[in-house]
Amino acid sequence: MKYLLTIGLMMTLISAQAQSPQALYPGEIPNYIAGPNTESATITGGILRISNVTDPVYKVYLAPENQQAKKPLVIIFPGGGYRILAASHEGSDIARKLNEIGVHAMVVHYRLPDSTRQVEKQFAPLQDAQQAIRVARQSAKLWNVDSTKIGVMGFSAGGHLAASAATHYQTDYTKINDGQNLRPDFQLLIYPVVTFRSYSHSGSVNSLLGKNKTEEFLHLFSNEEQVNPMTPRAFIVHAADDGAVPVANALNYASALVTNKVPVDLHIMAKGGHGFGLTNKTTEEYWFDRLATWFKTF
Template sequence: MMKYLLTFGLMITLLSAQAQAPQALYPGEIPNYIAGPNVESSATTGGILRISNVSNPVYTLYLAPESGNAKKPMVIIFPGGGYRILAASHEGSDIARKLNEIGVHAMVVHYRLPDSTRQVEKQYAPMQDAQQAIRVARQQANVWNVDSTKIGVMGFSAGGHLAASAATHHSIDYTKMNDGQNLRPDFQLLIYPVVSFRAYSHQGSVSSLLGKNKSEELLHLFSNEEQVNANTPRAFLVHASDDGAVSVANSLNYAAALANNKVLVDLHIMAKGGHGFGLVNKTTDEYWFDRLATWFKTL
């Protein structure tokens, strides 16, 4: 019994050490911000934590247990939710803790949800927050024992669109800080992602981000398969072929664009699973995270 209690106590200590208190994403003024009351709210239904009305972005740091002096990769995680809410547990904190288990640091970002009453140009707010998260990770790399050459982004569903946007738009500093910081992620991990804003996209995400302003210019800008070039970071993608919410065409066409530009890409298509399964696709014994753990060894 004593051995069990000691082991249990050690587990609690490790878990509590992994997740630090949420921190403001911007140390000062938030770009593209309209001041107002903080009406952020959260609710848990069906075991899923959903956060809405995010106007003050924060990040939560999950550091993997120390193992010698070797620096570790870091993954910046963007939960999904159609740019309307954040599925903050099964596409955020749960993923971060799983990454910690394989020796990878993680940062979960509660990015701003597009809202024309809280942002001057709502379509750019999530992108600004994604770039700021990369900036913070690079600035704190030595403090957090992070390998600054292995800082990547990860996103689920609409969070996948944000991660792909960060991976394909890094040459422009949307925060307008223009401090010379390297905003290019070293890799991208996209799980059942929205990638395109074209016909096969998730129209809810398109409407939430762009509103009625669906000009050809913006549709092209946010169709990330159209933004790929030879400098786009390598990718790991997972999608179910029967996804009825976000068509598998998003991943297929993005993978093709990457391959055509000679960018390394691993694409994993599951026969079933639908959308939003997080870590566990209940239709199969195959565990996609095991493939990801193996993939990390190739970095």
């Protein structure tokens, strides 16, 4: 009995610690120019918006314990056009919902591209995404995570970041080069920016690349052009009437996955526009229910 109480206390302490924001890098941040932390947060229309993120952090949401069974973990990247982070309805709200179906979650407040705070601003978000995967794999045992089911999830521009992590894992952009496996086991993309070609979201392209819109970078960050047979399986949701990020982003990415024989579940809703988070008010269909079912397939 004493042993069980000790274990229970330990897990309570771990959960309490994990619920506090933690620095994404234990030491020096790569591609970083020192300066004051001017991060700020506002709530508009019930949505928490965080801007000027230069010091990346993460917050872990552990699902309730179930007899020692290891659980999947989803690393969440909120959207915001690479200008802000929609941190509640595309971050913490999603994490809590995943916990309800027995899935651990990790919300990452990744660096927003800033030419005054990063040497190469176009790589800062991807570096942070890869570091988040590294932290998740290193912490898998502590958090009771199934190390074969660590995936990425992103909304809008956060979807671009998740897709980037899923297609650029062979290169360690953090340059830590410790041999850690940076390939996510799955990708969950909700109304994602995928391409930097003509049907992309121009705001995301401008924020990430600025004046560096060379063919090299347009190709590198057009993730449908980076898919190969080893790209992780995908679950994608998009609305056909999305006026901000055309549905072609999801369709063409799914096509590239199919061409490479990568399993993909694609859900296109007739209406809903952009940025609806968990609830598309134009339909009684609840896309998260489909995701909950999808988790039972692997």
